[in-house]
Amino acid sequence: MRLSTARRLVLEALFAADGPVSAPQLAQVLQVDATSVYRNLELLERHGLVRHVHLGHGAGLWVLPGRQELEYLYCERCAKVTQVAADDLDSIREQIRQRFGYRVRFTHFALIGLCDQCAGSSASRVSSYRKLTGAVRGR
Amino acid sequence: MRLSTARRLVLEALFAADGPVSAPQLAQVLQVDATSVYRNLELLERHGLVRHVHLGHGAGLWVLPGRQELEYLYCERCAKVTQVAADDLDSIREQIRQRFGYRVRFTHFALIGLCDQCAGSSASRVSSYRKLTGAVRGR
């Protein structure tokens, strides 16, 4: 796989990004045709250089996989996103496996719900940000 | 809210269905314009008569809310769906709330992963079926 221009731009953009970015966003910012962005993301994903996540509704979001696998928590009201290391969810994952027979992961589809602020209670202290595509209106 | 023809057909179809059904499916089966199906589903949802779930990729799926709230587990490989009563997940939900500050639910977005068969191990004994829209090819 050659490191073509569009390909390099996509990687650089993801590297510079502060969080997951959608293909349409990349295409617009980089001034590269969306088709090319999609094709490159797919190819890069096959090579394990990028991956994508789904945070609730809307476009898939792309990221560079870090050294440690990250899983996502997403607030469907305020669009806050929290990333946690896979290890932190192992115990929960294991309980789910034992009780229901599914090996779940929140790397491809986030864990979705309401953050404490949006529900009204305590706090947390993990790295969080907001989904770029904006918060969600009442469903 | 009047119980118009299209509205009644949608409700009857959901009642007869064995699992969540998409709007496009309803439109096709009932021979009712998709627009009408969407509008009715949305209206019915606002009145709490129906609700919808997202099982991985693809269209949203609609169901009649039962007496007890159901949450979904979905296998991204074989499309197997398992429904569990909300209570059964309360302990897990609570752990997630304490550790990460999110009140998650799997009623709107399913808990996604691989079922034991697709991963290779033990078993479970809950009501399960397959997503109508077919299984997923290797990502």
Place this chain on the structure above:
DNA sequence: ATACTTGCAAATGATTTGCCAGTGT
């Protein structure tokens, strides 16, 4: 030459919006 890449147009699929004509009260 030959394989890899890209842009552009067009298609797909789910979902939404505008509009207008028909129906129920």
Place this chain on the structure above:
DNA sequence: ACACTGGCAAATCATTTGCAAGTAT
């Protein structure tokens, strides 16, 4: 009359596919 309803065309959004011209090796 007047609000509610359904169908149809068209628009939107994310994503995919076909194709033809351009580029690297």
